Amino acid sequence: MEQGPKRSPVHPGFVAAGLAFLVLAVYWQVRDFGFLNYDDTEYVTRNRWVLGGLTWDGVAWAFSGFRVANWHPLTWISHMLDVQAFGPDPGAHHLVSVAFHAANTVLLFVLLRRTTGATWRSAIVAALFGLHPLHVESVAWVSERKDVLSTFFLLLALLSWVEFARGRRWAYLASLGSVALGLLAKPMVVTAPFLLLLLDAWPLGRMGPSREDSRGRSLLALTVEKTPFLLLAAAASTVTWLAQSAGGGASAVSPIALWPRVANALVSCVRYPVLAAWPEGLASFYPHPATIRPGTPLLPALGALAILVLVTAWVVRERRSRPYLAWGWLWYLGTLAPVIGVLQVGGQAMADRYTYVPLIGLFVAFVWGLADVAAARRIPQPIASAVAVVVIAACAVASWRQAAYWRDSLTLHRRSLDVTASNWKAAQGLCDAFLELRRYGEALAACDEAIRFLPTFPEAWQTKGVVLARMGEPARAIPHFQRALQLRPGYLNAQKNLGAALGNLGEYRQAALCFEAALRIQPDDAEAWEYLAIALARDGDPEGSRAARSRLRALDPARADALRTRIGD
Numbered sequence: 001m002e003q004g005p006k007r008s009p010v011h012p013g014f015v016a017a018g019l020a021f022l023v024l025a026v027y028w029q030v031r032d033f034g035f036l037n038y039d040d041t042e043y044v045t046r047n048r049w050v051l052g053g054l055t056w057d058g059v060a061w062a063f064s065g066f067r068v069a070n071w072h073p074l075t076w077i078s079h080m081l082d083v084q085a086f087g088p089d090p091g092a093h094h095l096v097s098v099a100f101h102a103a104n105t106v107l108l109f110v111l112l113r114r115t116t117g118a119t120w121r122s123a124i125v126a127a128l129f130g131l132h133p134l135h136v137e138s139v140a141w142v143s144e145r146k147d148v149l150s151t152f153f154l155l156l157a158l159l160s161w162v163e164f165a166r167g168r169r170w171a172y173l174a175s176l177g178s179v180a181l182g183l184l185a186k187p188m189v190v191t192a193p194f195l196l197l198l199l200d201a202w203p204l205g206r207m208g209p210s211r212e213d214s215r216g217r218s219l220l221a222l223t224v225e226k227t228p229f230l231l232l233a234a235a236a237s238t239v240t241w242l243a244q245s246a247g248g249g250a251s252a253v254s255p256i257a258l259w260p261r262v263a264n265a266l267v268s269c270v271r272y273p274v275l276a277a278w279p280e281g282l283a284s285f286y287p288h289p290a291t292i293r294p295g296t297p298l299l300p301a302l303g304a305l306a307i308l309v310l311v312t313a314w315v316v317r318e319r320r321s322r323p324y325l326a327w328g329w330l331w332y333l334g335t336l337a338p339v340i341g342v343l344q345v346g347g348q349a350m351a352d353r354y355t356y357v358p359l360i361g362l363f364v365a366f367v368w369g370l371a372d373v374a375a376a377r378r379i380p381q382p383i384a385s386a387v388a389v390v391v392i393a394a395c396a397v398a399s400w401r402q403a404a405y406w407r408d409s410l411t412l413h414r415r416s417l418d419v420t421a422s423n424w425k426a427a428q429g430l431c432d433a434f435l436e437l438r439r440y441g442e443a444l445a446a447c448d449e450a451i452r453f454l455p456t457f458p459e460a461w462q463t464k465g466v467v468l469a470r471m472g473e474p475a476r477a478i479p480h481f482q483r484a485l486q487l488r489p490g491y492l493n494a495q496k497n498l499g500a501a502l503g504n505l506g507e508y509r510q511a512a513l514c515f516e517a518a519l520r521i522q523p524d525d526a527e528a529w530e531y532l533a534i535a536l537a538r539d540g541d542p543e544g545s546r547a548a549r550s551r552l553r554a555l556d557p558a559r560a561d562a563l564r565t566r567i568g569d
Contacts, residue, residue: 012113015123016106022392023102023130026399030094030140030406037409037432038284039143042068044079044093048526048556053084066243069345074184075146093142100148101139105130107155108360114162115203121371124388125363131395133279133402134272134359137352140406141284146186147356153182154189154357161196165204176228183232187240187338188357190233193226194334202323244345256344260290263301265340268350269333270304275352276359279398283416284406285425288341288349291454292422308333315365324368331361347425347454409433424453428460435467443467458487462494465501474501492521496528499535508539526556530563 035045044050049058054077062076079093086092105126112122129135138147157178163171175196182189200206200222208217223230275282290296312333315325335358341349374384405415410433416426427450434443444467450460465480481498484491499514515532519525533548553560 010119012110012119015119016109019105019109019123019126019130020102022127022396023105024098026131026396027098027101027139027403029400029403030098031091033090033094033140033407035090035093035142036406036412037436038141038412038429039068040141043143043145044083045088047079050076050079051083051088052080054080069244070146070187071239071243072146072150072184072186074181075149075186078145078149078185079142090142093145094140097139097142097145097148100145100152101130101135104148104151104155107152107159111155111159111162112364114159115199118368118371121367124367124392125360127392128363128367128395129360131392131399132276132359133282133395133398134276134352134355136282136399136402136406137284138356140403141353144353147188147353150182150186150189151357153178153185154192154195157182157189157192158195158199161199162204165200165206176232179229179232183236187236188335190236190240190338191335191357193223193229193233195331196226196229197222198327198331198334202327256288256290256347260288260296261342261344263296263298264289264349265342266301266304266308268340269336270307271350272336272355272358273332273362276355276362279402281419282352282402283420283423283426284412284429285416285423286349286351286420287423287425287453288344288347291347291424322369322372325365328361328363328365328368331364332358335361347457409436422453424450424457424460427453428457428463431460431463431467435463435470438470440467440471456487458484458491458494461487462491462497465494466497469497469501469504474504477501490521492518492525492528495521496525496531499531503531503535503538508535511535512539512541512544524555526552526559529555530559533563 035041041047049061052058058080059073059077062073062080065071067076078096082093082096086096108129109122109126112125113119116122138144157175160171160175160178164175179189179192182192197207197219206217207219207222311329315329319326336354339351339354371384373379405411409429413426413430413433417423417430420426427446431443431446431450434440434446444464447460447464447467450457451464454460461480462484465477465484468474468477468480478498478501481494481501484494485498488494495514495518499511499518502508502514503511512532512535515528515535518528519532522528529548529552533545533552536542536548537545549560549563552563
């Protein structure tokens with residue numbers, strides 16, 4: 001194990017408390033933030049299972065299937081617990097995420113200090129993690145609870161592994177259990193076996209040189225030691241792929257060919273460190289270049305590849321004298337691999353939330369490297385400390401400003417449109433925000449903008465149809481719902497809204513067919529069963545309507561009772 005500089009006179013407990021205080025000070029503003037129309041509806045505000053609080057039925061639902069193109073039951077349960085404890089108050093939900101982020105910041109400090117003995121280097125890395133603006137998305141967005149929650153268990157797993165490496169055999173099961181819990185919160189934790197190997201190499205020093213007398217600590221032996229972790233990661237990867245394929249995530253927006261995906265992945269690997277150094281123009285969504293313009297420029301991808309190769313070669317060359325460089329770089333690349341976009345999920349080129357764990361590696365390499373340079377050049381301690389304070393303060397101010405953009409949907413999407421080009425996702429989100437405020441003219445303009453940016457974007461067509469329907473023009477809305485279904489067969493909301501529009505025109509039989517198609521997509525959708533019961537009743541099929549209401553009662557008794565008063569027996 002590498003030993004850091006001489007022990008700090010400040011008790012580490014005070015350092016940990018100071019780190020937590022800084023995180024809370026920057027993010028305390030989120031207590032006044034609301035929920036967003038950006039996934040928060042699916043995760044909380046329109047999710048009856050979550051709004052019902054923590055119940056056995058809700059827990060069973062969380063484990064029973066794929067939701068929002070994912071399988072992360074522990075994340076669902078955490079949202080249920082929030083509702084159980086605080087009700088639907090968005091401020092409380094935000095503060096719970098902040099509490100997890102503060103805990104992660106402290107855990108990172110404890111992990112680094114326990115393994116390196118370097119108190120202040122560990123504290124600076126933890127401060128950068130806790131206060132960097134690239135991490136705002138993971139903290140200030142309720143739907144990204146899965147980020148802070150899964151990382152909490154990942155860090156506990158790494159800390160437990162340190163105890164195991166020091167001879168406490170029980171800690172192996174503690175580490176394995178923590179990884180399992182992390183995977184139940186978000187599949188990003190699939191990189192845990194790789195991170196355990198990195199810890200073995202540095203700073204734990206369990207990976208010996210490849211000599212005959214050190215086979216017990218060979219890479220192969222240490223990898224075999226991680227077999228249960230690897231099996232968990234493989235199972236989680238399989239489940240995630242099935243969930244995203246079933247939910248449309250793996251093919252959302254439009255098919256993106258292999259070369260544009262590879263090119264974007266290479267460029268993003270270089271772009272993230274640039275944003276970490278200069279976090280300007282951060283957005284909630286970055287459109288994939290292949291969705292907004294034809295062709296893929298070759299030069300940026302080749303340039304990014306050259307940079308990645310050169311940096312990798314350099315850190316490998318320096319691995320003996322400065323092992324933290326290779327450790328940090330490999331941590332960054334390894335934890336970024338699941339979300340870099342070679343296997344494209346969605347239409348984003350990159351996302352701030354994807355840096356939540358990867359940047360830890362870059363921060364370690366940066367802080368340890370600068371500290372060694374300062375020591376070699378005999379830079380006075382007060383000057384080095386002042387530089388660290390300035391950098392951390394700059395991060396805190398930038399994060400405070402960035403968090404403010406997540407206050408509400410209008411602010412968030414307008415900001416993204418201001419700092420990105422042809423942002424079809426942000427334009428559609430702006431349309432949703434105007435729709436919620438009943439500002440229909442502005443909503444139509446925003447949807448038209450989204451369609452202009454990306455004509456194959458089904459959400460924009462679907463949302464424009466909703467706006468027209470709300471304006472009392474169901475006949476004009478129908479072609480938009482149909483277009484959304486052409487672009488994405490199995491689009492649940494478009495199918496239900498098409499049925500509602502047909503019902504408003506008196507086409508009850510056709511409406512019923514649409515709701516039946518919606519129920520083939522999502523058999524337990526209570527709203528679709530309600531609308532089907534209404535359509536069948538008005539089409540003169542009371543038996544079919546009663547059967548639909550019977551199914552509705554099993555799913556949502558309160559909704560069934562309300563419907564009974566509307567259409568009778």
